[in-house]
Amino acid sequence: MLSSTSKSFFSLSIFSDFRFIYGIYFLLILFATIRIVGWEGSNNYSIFYYSLYHLLEVKSLYALYPAQYEDHYHYAPAFAAIFAPIFALPYSVGLFFWQLLFAGVWVYAIQKLPITNQQKVFAYWFGLHELFTSIVNSQTNPLITALSIFAFISFEKKQPFWAAFFIMIGFNIKIYSLVAAGLFILYPKKGVFIASMILWSVVLGLLPLLLTSPAKLLWQYELWIRELFIKTDSDKWLNISIHRLIHLSISPNIATASIIGIGVVLFCTVYIHRQRYSDYNFRILLLASILVFQVVFNPVAESPAYIIAVTGVLCWWFVCPKSSLDWILLLSCFILTVMSPSDIFPATIRMNFVVPYSLKALPCVLIWFRILYLMHFPQPTVHQQNLDLD
Template sequence: MPIAKKLSVFFNKSFFNDYRTIYWLWIAISVFMGIFNSMTGRLHNNYKIYKYVFLNILEQFPLYQPRPEFFDDINHYGPVFGIIMAPFALMPDLLGGTLWLVMLAMVLYYAVKELPINSWQHMAIFWICTNSLIIAQTNVQFNTVTAALIILSFTNIRKEKDIWAAFMIMLGTFVKLYGIVGFAFFFFSKHKPKLLLWSAIWGIVFFVLPMFISSPEFIVDQYKGWFNELVIKNQGNGSALQQNVSFLGILHKSTGNFDFSNIPILLGALLLFALPYLRIREYRQNWFQLLTLASVLIFTVLFSTGSEPNSYIIALAGVAIWFVMQKRPYTTWNLFLIIFGITVSSFAPSDLFPDYLYRHFIQPYALQALPCTIIWLTIIYEMLFRKSDNYLTDLQK
């Protein structure tokens, strides 16, 4: 029996196709990680940083200065993130940390279920993303919600809920900047002026919201500090082992040259990304919109110097969306790409991958980004030259 058919039979069993399986599995993963970190006295440093975004706003302590007595490293999130953290920061760490992880997982679960595809496609995306979710939850990463906000900006535009689409885009932008990529779906909106107007309104809301628990002068200063911190962080990401795990990182780390500018590469990538928009007649096609979403999710990770191994929950969501849109029987090339992508981009940083290969080959040269790079280029090619009959079109409306 061909491997594709074996996999199909295996995952067609009711246990693997039941939403409740993923729902409770993702909650169980989150609860386990939260309790384990707290009970072993190893409350993750990231959670401490998140918690103190809120507490520092209350104290009017600069958000982008070290507080080594409470946490290592420096905060890189916008002031409005403190409002999101408020209910969790006020709880005991065991409860707050655990519920925080559950919230991260459930937001992504909800976002994927909102995609206009069939249930078996939802389930395939869930399973493909599960290992990356475990890695993100282990490190208490907000990237899970970043992926969800990008997806929700897409689904709300499709549903003509442009007010909520603008909310998702601007929330993601004011928390971690990545949300700005949600404007890539602008051309799919039937209410473009409304989307722009509400983006401006939500932008103002998120800008001033932290002022209600602090002071306007302090928050304005923190926005200036946030900008400066992101510039400094970007400059330091290039050669860092755990940073720049991206296509940019592959180029820098494999050549050992960290001096050349990323700007020409980014301009070339943006040009490639934008080329499919020339196919204006395809804008209303489900397959074209979903491949655009896949492209956006992967692009966000591939061309950011801030990408970490944990960031690949965002890219894997894009890889999964691309894969479930392919018609069966899957081509050898598509099967190779999905296996290559899951193995290297998802499993490489985990204990399920040979440590020697990861430490000596994958990590030093940012090769975790390689499968996603090839898949992204494949998506761009498909969006430029293929037609709807190459993809599953019997989807939810």
């Protein structure tokens, strides 16, 4: 439950009116797009945009093209085909629809979660700045977040075919979104889900054949696999994740694979509680764990990715006991994770402490361990109604 102060704030009609909230989100998207198109430009969107043309022109998706953008393209070849309708538009028009689509799909995902309207309002205001951080960087992270939520909702509606679809779409954008497949263990029709995963992996994997030849597509996939192995420990001191926290506080020599391996083992320990699979709180805590895990254990996680983790924090918050510890964790997440990149956060603290010590990641890491604890040792809490899924 929210505190009385939070209740009184969010009970004000204008702040709890979804039309007002959606209007604020739309204005922020419009502002971000105008700023990007008119002044700053978007290196990320340029990487996405030109991928379609490189695919059509039979050029390597993974080579450097300094005249068009900096850095590399890191996504599956299917990514360029999936979003071809947007990339085929004029650059500025496509960028606007890209921003609108990705912010809108996150807003829609929160609206479809089986939580109360009051909780949705809280989620929209809590996640506003974090979503903006991702949008101004033209990132895919809001969509990745939404796809995990859509997979969860599909499982809840006993639709493993569509759960597999959403998970495989996410995989072809960012491979770590495959973690959402961990939900299937809690639900029936596991065989249907596995068969659907195979089907959608083939369908989406071959989708670029609409734009290129089989031989050239195979070549692109070979390049993609090679690219995945390049970007591991190279960003050890640039990422914002548990990896950097461990390298700073314990030893820089601890291997990335070891940290991920320990994380996977800890993540999987909750599956021993088979008797709790029917408990809604347990299932949404697993969704929270998946969303946070995708970011904090990603060895190349950047600040704009934290819309995924913050959404996981919100899922945890709605079913946690609301103890003093939970409140401290939530507030630390809002201050260090959500607000630290903003202009209202003291720049001296950000540059001397938050950035050097990767403190943006710390609250989410601690909350992930809190989620595991609650899944192993459930605490008394207000019953979360399993609301109908439309």
